[in-house]
Amino acid sequence: MNFYTDNENLSFYLHHPDMEQVVAVKEKNYAEAGSHPEAPANAEEAVAQYDMVMRLLGDIAGDVIAPNAEEVDHVGPSLVDGHVEYAPGTRRNLDALIQSGLYGMALERKYNGLNFPRVVEVMAAEMIARADVGFATIWGLQDCAETIQHFACEELKDKYLPRIYEGATCSMDLTEPDAGSDLQSVRLKATWDEASNCWRLNGVKRFITNGDADLHLVLARSEEGTNDGRGLSYFVFDKADGGMTVRRIENKMGIKGSPTAELQFTNAPAQIVGERRLGLIKYVMSLMNGARLGVGAQSIGLCEAACREAEAYAASREQFGHSIDKFVAVQDLLAQMRARTDGARSLMYETARYVDLSASSKPASRIADILTPLVKLNASEFANRCAYDCIQVHGGSGFMKEYACERLYRDARILSIYEGTSQLQVVAAMKGIASGAYLKQIESYDAKAAEGTLTDDMERCLETLRKATEEYKKFYELAAAEGTTSELFEHQTRALTEVLSNIIMGYLLLLDSQRDERFMKSCKYFVKEAIGEVSKHIAELSC
Amino acid sequence: MSLKIVVLAKQVPDTHNVGADAMNPDGTVNRAALPTVFNPEDLKALEMALRVKDQTDGASVTVVTMGPPRAAEIIKDAKSRGADDGFVLSDARFAGADTLATSYAISQAIKQLGHVDIIFGGRQAIDGDTAQVGPQVAEKLEIPQITYAEELMAIDNKSITIRRRLERGTEVVKAAMPVLVTVTSAGEDCRFPNAHRLIRQAKDEIRMINADSIDADMDRLGLKGSPTKVKKIENVVLAHKESVVLEPTEAALNELSATLIKEHIL
Numbered sequence: 001m002n003f004y005t006d007n008e009n010l011s012f013y014l015h016h017p018d019m020e021q022v023v024a025v026k027e028k029n030y031a032e033a034g035s036h037p038e039a040p041a042n043a044e045e046a047v048a049q050y051d052m053v054m055r056l057l058g059d060i061a062g063d064v065i066a067p068n069a070e071e072v073d074h075v076g077p078s079l080v081d082g083h084v085e086y087a088p089g090t091r092r093n094l095d096a097l098i099q100s101g102l103y104g105m106a107l108e109r110k111y112n113g114l115n116f117p118r119v120v121e122v123m124a125a126e127m128i129a130r131a132d133v134g135f136a137t138i139w140g141l142q143d144c145a146e147t148i149q150h151f152a153c154e155e156l157k158d159k160y161l162p163r164i165y166e167g168a169t170c171s172m173d174l175t176e177p178d179a180g181s182d183l184q185s186v187r188l189k190a191t192w193d194e195a196s197n198c199w200r201l202n203g204v205k206r207f208i209t210n211g212d213a214d215l216h217l218v219l220a221r222s223e224e225g226t227n228d229g230r231g232l233s234y235f236v237f238d239k240a241d242g243g244m245t246v247r248r249i250e251n252k253m254g255i256k257g258s259p260t261a262e263l264q265f266t267n268a269p270a271q272i273v274g275e276r277r278l279g280l281i282k283y284v285m286s287l288m289n290g291a292r293l294g295v296g297a298q299s300i301g302l303c304e305a306a307c308r309e310a311e312a313y314a315a316s317r318e319q320f321g322h323s324i325d326k327f328v329a330v331q332d333l334l335a336q337m338r339a340r341t342d343g344a345r346s347l348m349y350e351t352a353r354y355v356d357l358s359a360s361s362k363p364a365s366r367i368a369d370i371l372t373p374l375v376k377l378n379a380s381e382f383a384n385r386c387a388y389d390c391i392q393v394h395g396g397s398g399f400m401k402e403y404a405c406e407r408l409y410r411d412a413r414i415l416s417i418y419e420g421t422s423q424l425q426v427v428a429a430m431k432g433i434a435s436g437a438y439l440k441q442i443e444s445y446d447a448k449a450a451e452g453t454l455t456d457d458m459e460r461c462l463e464t465l466r467k468a469t470e471e472y473k474k475f476y477e478l479a480a481a482e483g484t485t486s487e488l489f490e491h492q493t494r495a496l497t498e499v500l501s502n503i504i505m506g507y508l509l510l511l512d513s514q515r516d517e518r519f520m521k522s523c524k525y526f527v528k529e530a531i532g533e534v535s536k537h538i539a540e541l542s543c
Numbered sequence: 544m545s546l547k548i549v550v551l552a553k554q555v556p557d558t559h560n561v562g563a564d565a566m567n568p569d570g571t572v573n574r575a576a577l578p579t580v581f582n583p584e585d586l587k588a589l590e591m592a593l594r595v596k597d598q599t600d601g602a603s604v605t606v607v608t609m610g611p612p613r614a615a616e617i618i619k620d621a622k623s624r625g626a627d628d629g630f631v632l633s634d635a636r637f638a639g640a641d642t643l644a645t646s647y648a649i650s651q652a653i654k655q656l657g658h659v660d661i662i663f664g665g666r667q668a669i670d671g672d673t674a675q676v677g678p679q680v681a682e683k684l685e686i687p688q689i690t691y692a693e694e695l696m697a698i699d700n701k702s703i704t705i706r707r708r709l710e711r712g713t714e715v716v717k718a719a720m721p722v723l724v725t726v727t728s729a730g731e732d733c734r735f736p737n738a739h740r741l742i743r744q745a746k747d748e749i750r751m752i753n754a755d756s757i758d759a760d761m762d763r764l765g766l767k768g769s770p771t772k773v774k775k776i777e778n779v780v781l782a783h784k785e786s787v788v789l790e791p792t793e794a795a796l797n798e799l800s801a802t803l804i805k806e807h808i809l
Contacts, residue, residue, distance in 0.1 A: 038742045052745065053738045060735060101738040114738060 001066070003127040004058025007304065009342070010123055012516060013349040014050055019043065019119070022356040026117040036109050050120045057102055057124050064096045065131035072132065072257035073407050082245035084212035084259045093135050098167035107145055111161035117356040118290075119349060122297040126345075129301025133411040134255035136301060138210045140294040144170035144217045147287045148236065151274035156236060160215060171213035172287060173205045173237075173263065180207075181424060183219065183280055184229040188265060190220035190272075199235055199272060201243070201265040209418070211261025212246050214239050217287070218270060219279050234279035235270035243268030254410030289369065291419045292376040293355065296348045299379035299415045303341040306383075306390040306408050310334060313394050313403075324393075333389050339525035340382040343505035346512055346519075348375050367441060370432035374501050377425035380415035387412040422494075429497045433476070434484055438500050442469055445507035452514040461520075461527045465506050468530040472499050475534055478541040495537050502530035545601030546700065546720075549653055550592045551664035551677065552585040552606050552621060554614040558669050566778050581617045584665025587730030592663045593625045594731070595698050603627045605656065609637055609648060615749035623736035623744045630750040637754060639766030642671075646679030648764055651757040653684060661703060662723040666691060674725070681723035689716050693729040 004010055020043040024030070027046060032039035040046035068089030075087040086094070097103055106121050107113020121143075129136035145164040148157060164170070179185040188203030201220055205211075216237040223231035237244065243266055250260040274283055311334055314325035324330045351371040357364035387409040391398035398405045416422045432438045446469075449462055479492035509523035556565075556577035564576040589606065596602040606621040606629035608614045618629035632652055640648065653659055662681070667674035674690075681688035689705045696715060697704040704717040708727055754764055762768060789795040803809040 037746075038739060048745065049742050052741050056736055056738060056741060096735060099737070100735045101740070105738070112739075114742070 001062035002055065002058040003061040003066070003130055004054045006058075006062070009345060010054065010127070011051065012512075013119070013345070014047060014054065014123065016349065016353070017515075018353050019047055022117050022119060022353050023047065025357055025360045026115065032109060032115075038109060038114070049114075050116060053102070053105070053114065053116070054120065054123060054127075056100060057097075058127055060093075060096050060100060060102070061127040061131040065093045065128060065135055068093055069132035069135070069257075070404070070407070072134065074256075076256045077249055077259035079246055079249050084246055084249060084261060086259070087257055090135060090138065090257050093132075094138070094167060094169070097139070101165070103142060103167050104145060104161070104165035106142075107149065107161055107165060111149075111157070112165035113161075117352075118293070119352040119356060122293060122348060122352045125294055125297035126301040126304070126348075129298040130305045131301075132257065133298050133302050133408075133415075134257035136298045137255055137258040138169060140291070140298065141170040141172060141210050141213065143287065143290045143294055144172055144215065146290060147217060147234075147283055148273065150286065151234075151283050152236065156271055156273065160236060160238075163215065168214035169210055170215050170217070171208055171210045172291065173208050173211075173216050173218040174284065175207045176204060177206050181421065183284065184232075185227075186219050186221060186232055186280070188218065188220045190218075190222040190233060190235060190270065192222075193269075196269060198269045201235065201237060201268040201270050203265055204247075205263045205265070207250065208261050208263055209258060211249075211259055211263050212239070216244070217273065218265070219284055220270075222272070222276055222279075229280040230277055232279040232284075233276045234273040234283040236273055237265075237268055237270040241269045252414075254407070254413055256410075288419065289372050290355075292372050292425075293348070293351060295415055295419045296344070296351070296372075296375035296379040299383035299412075300341060300345050300348055302383040302408055302412055302415070303337070303344065303379070303386040306386040306405065306412075307334070307337045307341055309403070309405050309408065310337060310390040310393040313397075317395075317397075330393060333393055335521065336525065337386045337389050339522035340386060342512075342519060342522035343509060343526050344375070344379040344382050346508040347371065347501075347505050348379060350508055351375050366437065370429070370437050370441070371504075373420075373425040373428035374497070374504065376420060377416075377422050377429070377497065378501050378505070380412075381422060383412045383415050426494045426497045429500075430484075430493055433493070433496055433500065438504070439469070439473070442500075442503060442507060445504070445511065449507065449510050449514065452511070454514070455517070457520060458510060458513060461506070461510055461523055464527045464531055465503060465510070468499075468503050468506070468527070468534055471531070471534040471538060472496075472503060475499065475538050475541070478538065492537070492541070495533070499530060499534045499537065502526050502533060506530050545603065546595065546599050546660045547656070547658060548592045548595060548602055548604045549656065549659050549662045550585070550589050550604060550606045550621065550626065551649060551662065551680065552589065552608045552617055553582045553665075553668045553670075554579050554608065554610055554617045555582045555668050555670040556580075579613070579616070581620055582665050582668045582670075584667060584669075584726060584728055584730070585617075586665075586733040587728060588663040588665045588724070588726040589621055589624065589626065590731050590733040591692070591695050591724070591726050592661070593734065594695050595661065595703070596625070598698055599700070605629055607649060607652060608632070609640070609645060612751060615751075618749045619744045619747065620736065622747070623741040624734055625737070625740070630752050632753075632757070633751045634753040636761065636765050639769060640764065641769035641771035642673050642675035642679060643770060644764055644766075644768035646676050646683055647768060648754075648757065648759065649676070650680045650683035651759045652752060653680070655757055658721075660720040660722075662686075662721075664723070664725050666725045666727045677723060677725035684721070684723070686721045686723055687718050688723040688725070689718055690725045692724045692726045694731075 023043040023046040033041040072087045072089040077084050077086050105114040105116045109115050125140050128139050190199045190201055193200045218235045218237050221231050222233040245264050247262040247264050314330050315323050317324045354364050354368035358368050390405040394405050479489050482488045506526035509519045512519040513523050557580040567573045592604045596604050604626040606618055606626045609632040612633050614631045664677040691708040692705045693708055694706040696706055702719050706713050706715050
């Protein structure tokens, strides 16, 4: 089974009209064409490369990672002499991906990467997560390479980046027992060792995903006497240099193949990434945005898996003389699951395109920043909902361990928690809500939709989306009546974010429908959600 | 000394994805309706060749196939998995070849490569199931052959040791080079393509070799060189009512033997 070729939506987004611009930015206007044997000469050639490599990855996801998922979930990693040993299936997954040259696909070619844009990276992450969300966390942490690529000195880049291509695994060591969402409280100490010409790390990190990775990016307090984010710097630590042991592997509810570890650093040698004091305020925030998009991809992969499990079961399970997918109640569940998956996916690839365009455009960067929390919030909540509905479609069988849906249900639960809870995504969205940046983005979608060809059906959806946007403005006025720092406003922030999300996903699916009408069904779902929810909130606040 | 390895490969219809229009009304195969794949056992042979390459310094792997120009797809596939080179024997004069004419064309092409140490091939192709081409190539090149290979046990610059399947067990065979080895489906799965190689192969032109380039006797090629004549192709689907259940008794077995002799099956 190939997870790329069996899902025509992926090719649809790979061939999005804006990809021409994305590729031109990523390839720096094709500067390497002719001088590097793998560099494309134009967008068409680049997209053909992406397509080829996604087929390869789709094969590995479908034929290696997915068949291993159940065994990996049961066996899990183990702690041996202070270090993690992956489940055998995890090792097989890694070997297949490393051997195929897929690790480090976003790295520049001089570091043996494929120089692929973020759009393609999240597509890879989506397919891998559809196969196994737990493994997707290990795969996704290679994003750490981007932090090194963007912020580290040339010496560190040359030392570490080629190792990512060779399969060195990564971890992002931020959380501590007393520093979770509040990373300003990080206490792990970094001190300069003049004699060894390196920094030394001492302290404990907790809940570290893929905690015994080969390369660690560690947030640590380098400035003695400080107690806020301005005293934190970012370090790269190489496990091969010693000084770190795994104290324990957490016994988790889901993503059990992914080792979540507590780490003890004892005089561990490390090098600083970028400048002192910018660890949290610049580098981690940058890494975190990438990680949030990555969790979006994991969530959509899980949604896709849940949809397919539910659709297959509903088509084969017979009750009252018919397969249960003939019953309206089940059809509704399946349609809602599919619509949520389509909406979140469209939003994610839109965001990824803006992330790619950010490299050469400040406005694109600002749009990427406001869309990222919406991806993380909606995709992860939808993944939980899809996993729940998947079990519902299975009925009593879904409650049994024999079906994959129970694993999906357990795996989904972390998605709305790690890399920033849903509540924190709402906080992140508030800036764009208060500044009107989301409304500006909606205006641009509206103009684009109006420019294209609209069927009667699409025309109606567009009108309703316009109406929902006007209603949203009323809702905002009511919510902010006592000021944007009031308790009343704070109570409405999640609802405001969700209404905006529904309007945006409605618009994006409408634009997708103009390229392929099959998205209309899902578009209508979000149009109805947007108008229905906003009216409900206005009614509540007007009482 | 660097080993020179050849892999025999074939592009075949994907029999796992057979649709309703796979057969023409006259009983012949409707090739246009079938997607094509790398013959599965040839992929196993390629993997064994690549393992030899991994274990020896400077070895090279060349993949040879015969077929229409689109067969170049499997050469590209093989190169993206690690083969160094490959070409397609493609010429209208090769068309209609049975196993005798095919093995003749392939063996002539291999002779043009100069000294070859090991030739790997799949035991058989899924569209013909004859298992004849490999052994016939070995005979024509007058080299030893190891058939039904499952595992590469050892390799050095002069000999290869293979575990091969027998009817009731396995045997380990050591053969001096040059040698031809046919690999069964029990061989190791072929490695996945490498993304970098895949991208580079996309720009490659695969060589097409015609009948004039292999120093061949034209009468031994294609339909002309094929003693096998296909009288009829029938799509046989056994229905339950056509089967006979026999009691496990001596009398029933005797009756079965008599019937098979009468039908000229035994």
